[in-house]
Amino acid sequence: MTSPFQYAPAPESRSIVDIKPSYGLFINGEFVDGHGKAFKTISPATEEVLAEVAEASDADVETAVKAARKAYDKVWGRMPGRERAKYLYRIARIIQERGRELAVLESLDNGKPIKESRDVDIPTVAAHFFYYAGWADKLEYSGFGSTPLGVAGQVIPWNFPLLMLAWKIAPALACGNTVVLKPAETTPLTALLFAEICQQADLPPGVVNIVTGAGDTGRALVSHPDVDKVAFTGSTDVGRAIAKAVAGTDKKVTLELGGKAANIVFDDAPIDQAVEGIVNGIFFNQGHVCCAGSRLLVQESVAEEVLDRLKRRMATLRVGDPLDKNTDIGAINSAEQLARIKELSDIGEAEGAGRWSPACDLPSTGFWFPPTIFTGVSQAHRIAREEIFGPVLSVLTFRTPSEAVEKANNTPYGLSAGVWTDKGSRILHMANQLRAGVVWANTFNKFDPTSPFGGYKESGYGREGGRHGLEAYLR
Amino acid sequence: MPTGQGSSAAGAPVVSADFSDITRTDASLRGFLHGLPGVDQVGAEARAAALGTRSIKTTAKEFAIDLAIRMVDLTTLEGQDTPGKVRALAAKAMHPDPADPSCPMTAAVCVYPDMVATAKEVLGDSGVNVAAVATAFPSGRAALDIKLADTRDAVEAGADEIDMVIDRGAFLAGHYKQVFDEIVAVREACGSAHLKVIFETGELQTYDNVRRASWLAMMAGGHFIKTSTGKVQPAATLPVTMIMLEAVRDFREQTGQMVGVKPAGGIRTTKDAIKYLVMVNEVAGQDWLDPDWFRFGASTLLNDLLMQRTKMTTGRYSGPDYFTLD
Numbered sequence: 001m002t003s004p005f006q007y008a009p010a011p012e013s014r015s016i017v018d019i020k021p022s023y024g025l026f027i028n029g030e031f032v033d034g035h036g037k038a039f040k041t042i043s044p045a046t047e048e049v050l051a052e053v054a055e056a057s058d059a060d061v062e063t064a065v066k067a068a069r070k071a072y073d074k075v076w077g078r079m080p081g082r083e084r085a086k087y088l089y090r091i092a093r094i095i096q097e098r099g100r101e102l103a104v105l106e107s108l109d110n111g112k113p114i115k116e117s118r119d120v121d122i123p124t125v126a127a128h129f130f131y132y133a134g135w136a137d138k139l140e141y142s143g144f145g146s147t148p149l150g151v152a153g154q155v156i157p158w159n160f161p162l163l164m165l166a167w168k169i170a171p172a173l174a175c176g177n178t179v180v181l182k183p184a185e186t187t188p189l190t191a192l193l194f195a196e197i198c199q200q201a202d203l204p205p206g207v208v209n210i211v212t213g214a215g216d217t218g219r220a221l222v223s224h225p226d227v228d229k230v231a232f233t234g235s236t237d238v239g240r241a242i243a244k245a246v247a248g249t250d251k252k253v254t255l256e257l258g259g260k261a262a263n264i265v266f267d268d269a270p271i272d273q274a275v276e277g278i279v280n281g282i283f284f285n286q287g288h289v290c291c292a293g294s295r296l297l298v299q300e301s302v303a304e305e306v307l308d309r310l311k312r313r314m315a316t317l318r319v320g321d322p323l324d325k326n327t328d329i330g331a332i333n334s335a336e337q338l339a340r341i342k343e344l345s346d347i348g349e350a351e352g353a354g355r356w357s358p359a360c361d362l363p364s365t366g367f368w369f370p371p372t373i374f375t376g377v378s379q380a381h382r383i384a385r386e387e388i389f390g391p392v393l394s395v396l397t398f399r400t401p402s403e404a405v406e407k408a409n410n411t412p413y414g415l416s417a418g419v420w421t422d423k424g425s426r427i428l429h430m431a432n433q434l435r436a437g438v439v440w441a442n443t444f445n446k447f448d449p450t451s452p453f454g455g456y457k458e459s460g461y462g463r464e465g466g467r468h469g470l471e472a473y474l475r
Numbered sequence: 476m477p478t479g480q481g482s483s484a485a486g487a488p489v490v491s492a493d494f495s496d497i498t499r500t501d502a503s504l505r506g507f508l509h510g511l512p513g514v515d516q517v518g519a520e521a522r523a524a525a526l527g528t529r530s531i532k533t534t535a536k537e538f539a540i541d542l543a544i545r546m547v548d549l550t551t552l553e554g555q556d557t558p559g560k561v562r563a564l565a566a567k568a569m570h571p572d573p574a575d576p577s578c579p580m581t582a583a584v585c586v587y588p589d590m591v592a593t594a595k596e597v598l599g600d601s602g603v604n605v606a607a608v609a610t611a612f613p614s615g616r617a618a619l620d621i622k623l624a625d626t627r628d629a630v631e632a633g634a635d636e637i638d639m640v641i642d643r644g645a646f647l648a649g650h651y652k653q654v655f656d657e658i659v660a661v662r663e664a665c666g667s668a669h670l671k672v673i674f675e676t677g678e679l680q681t682y683d684n685v686r687r688a689s690w691l692a693m694m695a696g697g698h699f700i701k702t703s704t705g706k707v708q709p710a711a712t713l714p715v716t717m718i719m720l721e722a723v724r725d726f727r728e729q730t731g732q733m734v735g736v737k738p739a740g741g742i743r744t745t746k747d748a749i750k751y752l753v754m755v756n757e758v759a760g761q762d763w764l765d766p767d768w769f770r771f772g773a774s775t776l777l778n779d780l781l782m783q784r785t786k787m788t789t790g791r792y793s794g795p796d797y798f799t800l801d
Contacts, residue, residue: 003761005538005752010530115528272721273518316757325530422513442515 007318010325012114017105019189022052025060025212026195028067029205034060036213041188044111045322045331045366053188056211061180061220064209068151068178069226071206076178077148081137088133088173090201095126098197102190106162107322109189111331111367112285114323121163124447128166128465131449132174135470139175142467147475148176149252150228153221155242156191157234158184158333159288159389163447164233165191167464169208170449175473177229178207182221184234185214186334219245227251229473233290236387236413236458254462254472256290256454258387259415261436262408263293263444266401267302269420273442275309278393281418281444283317283329283371287391288337290459291416293444295384296373297404300397307375307395314371315358329391332367341369341390348374348383353394379410387413401426405433414456418444437463494694504651508690514682514718523714526757527750536749540784541579543748543776544571545766548606548737550585550774552613552705558593561586563801565597572781573799575788581777582766583636587612588629595633606636606671610661613675613704615640619657626664637661638671638701638772641688643678651691658695671699671737676715677707685715689722699735705772710740713750720759733762739772745783748776 022038024031034054041050056064076084095102102125103117112121139146152172156164161183172179183191195210211217215238222230223245232242233256246253263281265274281293298306322330332338349355353374362368369390377384377394384394398404408417417436419427431439437455440446447453452468454460462472497507531539549568551560565584572578583604584594594605607629611617617625626637639661645653662670672692676685692700700719703710716738723734736759742748748771755763763769778798786792 003756003764005542005756005761005764006535007529007531008533008535010532119528269512270515270518271512273515273522276518276522325528422515442518 007326011321012104012323012325014104014108014323017101019051023192024054025056026192026210027064029199039185041109041186043108044333047365050109051189053212055213056217058220061211061217061224064180064211065151065224065226067206068180068209071204072150072178075204076207077176081139084173084176085133085136087201087203088129088136088170091197092126092129092133094197094200095129102162102193105193106190109187110158110161111322111333113327113330114325116285121160125162125166128170128449132170136174142470144471144474149473149475150177151226152177152179152229152231153224153227154179154181154231155218155222155234156181156183158187159285161187162190162194165194168231171469172473173207175470177473180209180211180221182211182213182218188212222246239460252472255460256464257458257460258413259290259455259459260295260385260387260411260413261291261293261416262295262297263418264404264408264420265298265306266421267299268422270422270442271306271309274420275306275313277418277420277444278310279313282393283391284445286329286332288333288389289445291438293418294388294393296393296395297398297407298395300399303397311356317371319360319370320363329371332369332390335367337389338367338369341388341392344383344386344388345372345392348381351381353377353381353383379407385411409435412458415459498655498694501650501652504655505649508651508687511686511690514686516682519682519718520714523717526754527713529753531749531753537787539749539752540745540780540787542764543752543771544780545579545582546770547581547777548583548585548770548772549581549777550772552587552608556587556590561590561593562597565594567799567801568603569598569601571777578784582770585638585772588625588632591629591632591634604635605633606638607634608638610639612640613706615642619660623660623664626661630666630668634668636669636671637665638673640673640675640704643675646688655691655695658692658697662696669698671701672697673701673704675704675707676702677709682718685718686722689719693726693734697734699737701737701739701772703740705740711738711742713754716751717754717758720755724759733768735768737770737772742771742773743775744779748780
């Protein structure tokens with residue numbers, strides 16, 4: 001039975017953002033033509049072409065790195081920290097002022113719901129710039145010295161396009177480095193709008209360079225001999241290739257890779273909030289989150305109750321138009337990613353796990369996947385081991401705290417974990433036992449610029465955010 | 476009486492609701508109430524705030540405004556209340572917008588017991604109920620026989636609904652059995668009138684207490700659970716109401732019986748009211764989207780609803796002078 005209270009469409013207007021038909025590369029403070037084969041970026045919700053974007057060739061990457069080097073040598077590297085801070089504060093304020101524009105563009109290009117880009121992504125982006133602006137003139141107190149590295153080559157993923165840009169650029173600039181950044185090929189638009197913001201903030205030319213393209217461009221960038229620092233967020237496979245490419249050089253590297261986080265619910269947990277945390281853990285951003293709580297470990301004595309409540313809650317999730325203010329789950333970012341989610345889900349079913357999704361009408365165009373849970377999953381299932389990077393939750397059970405720890409740690413990854421219990425001592429005990437970079441207690445997927453973030457094992461190395469995040473950009 | 480007494484939801488299995496083992500002693504009640512899953516304050520408030528960001532437009536807004544008007548318990552609980560004031564309020568409840576006959580009536584008017592007869596005289600069998608606050612409202616600090624006499628007095632004067640207050644002192648001291656017995660006794664004194672149990676959540680303070688009080692009142696037979704008297708700040712809040720909606724949802728799951736929820740105090744704008752309705756829809760479910768199962772205890776809210784309603788139909792805002800001040 002459908003509710004008599006049907007929410008009418010409440011679309012955010014896209015007229016606030018002016019998307020150009022084509023974009024060049026942002027090198028040395030201006031937009032220039034690329035010499036690779038231009039590619040199209042589409043809205044994953046409708047498959048509509050949004051813009052044509054230049055591909056940076058090896059020669060373009062060379063030009064960009066040169067521009068960054070020159071800016072580092074002549075201007076940015078020798079500018080006092082308090083002066084650099086002014087630029088960062090200015091950028092942060094412009095991001096806030098143009099927040100709605102950035103949010104709409106992010107949702108269009110990425111497919112994430114507007115309520116997330118508006119309430120999470122963009123405010124956190126601004127907060128990141130404000131936070132690191134504050135560090136720029138206090139580096140000598142950071143414990144990592146105050147000497148910058150030089151030119152940073154940065155490659156970011158498509159799941160949080162502008163937020164990952166902020167995680168990379170803000171600390172690099174605060175420490176006095178200049179950057180060449182490559183956004184993901186499916187989500188380049190907010191990075192290009194950020195380039196406009198750099199112009200608006202009068203950032204000296206060459207301090208920030210944006211080169212668009214796919215794997216080849218990224219490879220050219222990270223293996224460029226004049227790059228002093230490589231920062232990458234993305235898949236473990238690409239991360240491994242980057243580690244190989246820089247091996248034997250004196251480049252500093254930070255990698256933030258995949259995850260298969262355990263979200264552990266004990267029988268004394270605040271159940272209703274735990275259910276919210278499970279939903280937020282795996283369905284936030286369509287599950288395109290490296291630290292997503294993709295493995296639910298629930299104590300057997302409350303498993304049935306938790307699952308009943310989870311299913312009831314999932315039935316209220318609204319899947320659809322990312323620009324509708326009432327949408328909870330948007331579009332899968334690309335056809336390629338959708339195929340991967342479908343493949344792993346089919347494998348889960350073939351391996352004998354119980355598959356369940358609430359009834360939901362998916363749009364006929366675009367890339368969509370319903371929120372899905374698999375019950376009766378064991379550690380031996382592929383869906384319990386491999387990162388799906390989609391709205392798919394594997395549910396496992398445990399009997400005792402030590403079994404929970406064993407199962408949670410039994411993964412090649414170690415990015416994040418969640419613990420749900422009313423018992424404070426158990427939270428501390430679990431946090432000590434879990435091999436994960438971030439352990440959330442009675443919450444999940446909370447990000448703050450002051451908090452370091454990063455992984456163990458195949459989830460990568462190095463920390464981003466907080467005071468710890470400065471280390472990667474100082475000599 | 477529009478309200479079906481303890482009626483079960485369509486299709487839900489009716490399990491016998493026998494709580495006698497639980498409600499026998501303070502210790503057994505304590506064991507049960509403290510065994511309920513805890514509430515994480517930060518998480519609950521975040522969820523309530525997230526529901527508050529739903530954007531309700533056009534047809535959905537029209538639906539919500541009319542539903543909210545039908546859910547209003549139009550309230551005056553002042554020392555300065557006079558028969559004239561109560562008559563005016565009752566008239567307004569029947570015809571909230573004299574300029575528009577399509578505007579629905581409110582659910583009830585809510586007054587002190589001595590004003591029940593006056594209100595009833597005006598309302599007659601219009602369909603608008605008379606609710607009376609009783610049991611030494613708002614503090615509840617009186618002997619049980621006085622509270623019961625207060626209740627009977629209001630029922631005899633024609634009250635369809637009784638809004639009682641629990642003894643917060645007893646609750647906070649852990650005397651759950653005393654609170655339980657008092658609710659049972661007042662329910663008995665109500666006869667055929669419906670009982671709303673006010674917790675004064677601003678005095679209970681924690682969400683764990685709100686959840687426990689909700690179960691206590693539901694097991695004691697309250698037809699409605701209500702947040703506040705309106706005399707203590709904070710009165711109704713979204714998170715408190717959400718905890719109560721979760722409680723009635725869970726209670727029906729266990730017993731098959733539906734209990735209503737009434738936030739009261741501090742809800743002044745259409746925007747606020749719509750946030751509550753979104754929460755009812757998504758937390759308790761659509762079955763509660765009905766004046767029999769959800770009410771707003773309010774006075775100024777009604778005029779804002781009427782102004783928004785006129786805006787929806789005419790496309791223009793009219794000033795407050797176009798709406799009656801009763």
